Amino acid sequence: MQIVTLNRALLLSLFLLLAQTQAFCTTQTAVLAQDTGAHQVQLSYPGNPVTLLIDYSNGAMIKALRIKGGANLLSASGVTTGILLPTGKAYSSASGHPASIRRSGNRLTVSGISYGDDSLRIIETWDFLLTRENISWEITRTYSNSAVLDNDAFPEWAFQHMNTWTGGILDNGGVVWCKYLTGINDTYGVHTGGVTLWNTASGNGLRISASPVPGHETATRYSHSDKDEFVVDHVVSDAGLKQRYHLSRFVRGRSLVFAPHVVLKSKIRARYDIAYVNYPEAYTRGNLPGIDAIAVRELMNTTGRYGVVDNRITGGNGWLSNWKCLHEPFFAQIGLALDDSNYDRNLSATLDQERDLAMKPDGRVLSRWHDVPGDEIPGTYNKETGYYEAMWGYTVDSQTGYVINVCEQFDLTGKLSWLRSHQQSCEKALDWLIKRDSDHNGIFEMVNHNITEKTASDWLDIVWASYENAFVNAQMYGALQHWSGCERVLGNMPESEYYASVALKLKTAFNKPIEDGGFWSEKDGQYVYWRDNDGSIHGNNLVTPVNFAAIAFGLCDQPARIKTILDSIEQRMTREHLFHWPLCFDSFREEEVSAGNWPFPKYENGDIFPTWGYLGVRAYAPYNKDIALKYIRNILHQYQLDGLSSQRYSRITQQGQGDDVLAGISTTITALYRDIYGIRPKWNRMGLEPHLDSTLDGTSFRYMLRDTAYQVSLRLGTYRLSGDNFSVAATTGFGVANRKDGLHYYHLNKDSCTLNIKTTTGKQSIGLSVQRWDEAQLLFNLHSKGPLKMDIKGLVPDSFYTIHAGHLSKRVKATNEGSLSVSWTNPGQLDFTVKKDPADQP
Structure with missing residues (x-):
């Protein structure tokens, strides 16, 4: 093969300059090596680890993509553009007559790319600009006619294997986790274009930044092809794409996920910046003595991000199940630990959408989003939006979850105008629940009345918690305290004082003995779960989320009670050698739970759900940080074993159960940042409130809050923030x-x-x-x-x-x-x- 170096005169002049001066070492230019016989040209730039090989022998395609001179990461399909018509006919840039190339400095232009048929002809020009930082690829496409496309490759990247990359961090804060695209044509589609692909083993990363021209949008589908390739397909449209199947972002066994879309007779452009990323360096968690920092990084970049279903749908169940529960209060806390402005921006947009589409006029916050009907109380599913009430009952913690997430998100973003846009909706959400205190005893009542109705009222949706629910009321206390502070920031002192007074009344009532209408059982040394409307007490089987929430949200501040509860839980954990806290230690009564929870221990009646781990860490951190750290380390060890790729863990075998992976499993690690390292941002400052022990001495990492980069340094007895x-x-x-x-x-x-x-x-x-x-x-x-x-x-x-x-x-x-x-x-x-x-x- 004869290699001819383009622009020999320029290279010769540079060579002469090298011979004459020492300054040549700072002069760099693109190196484009052309094989005229094979119609191929290689693009590289000194210091840029990414090399592309363009094949223009039969149309145009990127035939090879290498990092640091390694193996070609692309399959034989390479990177191409193309279209799929509703007739089933597919056309690609890698077909037709040879294209033409032209070099100008650090630019390469590939023109004369033509494909399609008489109904729709596509003409394209590709422009590449090479720099030390990236390779910019601009695609200019002309449509000969208006048409409907079944799919659009603008472009489509076909990587060698499904394990070429561990996954891809999306620029909406989410992640495509390659191991979950298990079957042929399993496909995940999102309405964003940028992605940072990474391989944990090699440490190599590839960032593809997408920039369509104004007036157009980029969506991306990630698929497991029938050739066992990992396919990344960018679609550019002049309006947001609809889903092909209901509201599904993930589909099994189907290569297409977006609905057909219309393109107009026009010329459009899109630019992709392709850059190498040193993944361990770019996503370092810093120096974390006593903690497996690599496991923290991988857990947060996979499980922690997985709950982002799409733009404006950030949750905890994730895209495999196409589900989001609004009755979960920890999404902003996940953002605190991720420290990713893309996630923060998406969560703000999610809360905006829920305010606008998931809140009823009376303030009721619908509890769930799902891609298809079938899980709803009849008549509540909105097929246009996907929001509805869960079939198991009115899960009232959606009221508190919305408010807590808004308040904690405000602390992260510091945007007063955004908080004001949620003022009326947060007040409505709280007031909806406040009005449910029919007997004015300070405890707020659920929609269901007693266990005979066989309906749920909170996250444990097949446990028949009813009427006065301690778990929901504990979250309500946290929501009231949070919102009182937000009203104060907004300058609304009467409202701030009102919500604070409601919280104080709730706290007083909550802590009364069960005999006096409260939730504290002196005999059992725990807070009970709920009281039915007939006064009967239920859930004195040491339900961990209830008791942890009472401490974590500040309802229980009596040292003797805290000691009784936490010592009892740790004694039970030690006795059973459990790696993480179960939902309860003893069995509910059979009539208190769905049949799917019987016999004990089974499912929500005794299995291990790490989703609520952050409450345990928050409860233990001020009391005994060693115990909190033990379960943090246990979760990191479990991640190394199985990737936390389960909904829950069997109480008996401690093996993963369920195929509904929960991003909430990451909250034990988010609590590492909030409650151990003490990362506690406020809307107008960066905060640090550590609970450090000797094993963590010397912890240091970078934390980005809004526009300020903070270096966090934690030594025993001295904490430092610098910038x-x-x-x-x-x-x-x-x-x-x-x-x-x-x-x-x-x-x-x-x-x-x-x-x-x-x-x-x-x-x-x-x-x-x-x-x-x-x-x-x-x-x-x-x-x-x-x-x-x-x-x-x-x-x-x-x-x-x-x-x-x-x-x-x-x-x-x-x-x-x-x-x-x-x-x-x-x-x-x-x-x-x-x-x-x-x-x-x-």
Whole structure:
């Protein structure tokens, strides 16, 4: 084969320049090697690991794609464009007369690509631009007529095998997990084009970024072809594609998932940027001593993302089952751990859609989304939207799940306008449930009344929890507390106080003994699950989500009760050698559950559902972090064994059961970030509230919140957040915001105690280390050059404080609101003491 290097004059001049100067090493150009006999040209660029081989002998196709000079990742089908007509006729760019190529600098143009028939002729031009960072491929397509297409390859990528890639991280925050496309023509289709394919074993990644021209949209189908290839097919349309089968995003044994669509006689373009990704580096979880960081990365990038069904459908069941339960409160928490702006953006859009399509006029939030009818209370399924009420009963925790996710999502995004757009709907959702307290005892009642109705009222949908349900009420307390804070942020103090008062009444009632109408069973040392309308008590079989929720959401704050519950659970876990918490330790009564739950232990009557793991970690973290970490490590070990590819685990064998994989299984690891590492963002700051032990000492990782990259460093006794021009350390939890006017420190990550350091000469570097903060004294070290002003809030009102720094001191009186201000000139690095004068002590 004769290889002719294109543009010899340019290469010769560069060679002469190399001989004459040392500067050539910084001059780079694309290398395009052409085989004129075979009509092939290879595209590469110095420093770019991706190489493409274009075959233009019979139309045009990308025949080979290599990373770092390795094996061809493409099958013989390569990468092509094409169409499928409703008649069944298929046409491809890899057929017809040879195309033409033209080189201009770092660009290669392939033109004269033509395919189709008399009814529809396609003319295409491909433009490639090579840089060190990526290969940009722009496809310009002209349709000779308007037509209906059954499918559209714009383009279609055919990779060698289903195991060429572990999966692909989608630019809506989701994932295509290749191992789940098990059968021939199993296909998953989503309404987004960008994907980062990765192989865990090699560490190689390939990012394909899709950019259609304005007015057009890109969708993608991922399929297991009849040639055992992994096929990625981009479809470009001028409107969002409909589903071919009901609302199904995933179909088994069918290569097509999108409905036929119309194309107009026109010229359209789409661009794909193809780039190598060092997967371990790009998705590193940082330095996590005592934790299997690789398992964390893989679990979050697979199980954690799997619940994203499509754009505006982010949930916990995922795309295999085409299901989303709205009665789950942990989707924003998954986003907290993923730390992916694409997931955050999609979850915000999901909550918008649920506000608009899944909420009834009276405030009732429908409990589920599914691609097909059959799981609904008759008459409730909307075939256009997919939202409905579950056939098992009115699962009322959809009210609380919606509100909790909105509030926690607001803390992640910080978008006040978005929160305002959900104000009325959150109030309606809460008020719908508040109105259900018919006897005004502070506990909110379900739609069902007692076990004889054989209907459910919460996530455990085949357990007949009825009337006064402790699990739902515990979540309601969390929702009320969250929303009260949001109303305060929005400036609505009367509403904030109202929801806080409702929460307080609920807390008081919830903690009463069962004999007095509450949920606490002193005899059993646990919170019972529910009370029927006849006053009968049910669920005193140590139901873990109920008791964990009471502690995790802050209803139970009595140390003796916390100890009783958590010690009892851990004793039972140790006795049975269980790797994770079951839904209950003893059996429900037979009449309290569906027949599918009998005999014990079976399904929701005693099996292990790690979905609610985050409640267990959150409950144990302040009490005994070693126990919390044990179950975090157990989940990571289980992921290494089976990929957590199950709905649940048998209580008897501890082997995976069920084919409905649940993304909620990742919540034990999301709790690692929230409740152990202490990542606690607030809408106006980054927060850090760790529960660290010695095995985690030295943990460090990068965390991106909104537009700021934080370096998180966790040492025993010292926690640090740093970024561009700031570094803050403290011996306790704290929050920090680095704004244009300076640094804002929040002691214990609360709004009540703050230290604001405002610079007067523009942006300047600030280092802050807080050693002590209590009513009597503040000790901190400040490193910053130039004049500044310090505002301190959270002091004793109307008291005098003496501020010492170096050899200088100032005496200042706090306002009647407990704040003071002081200016300092060019401190450099000084230790500050802010001490309350003894004479002012009570």
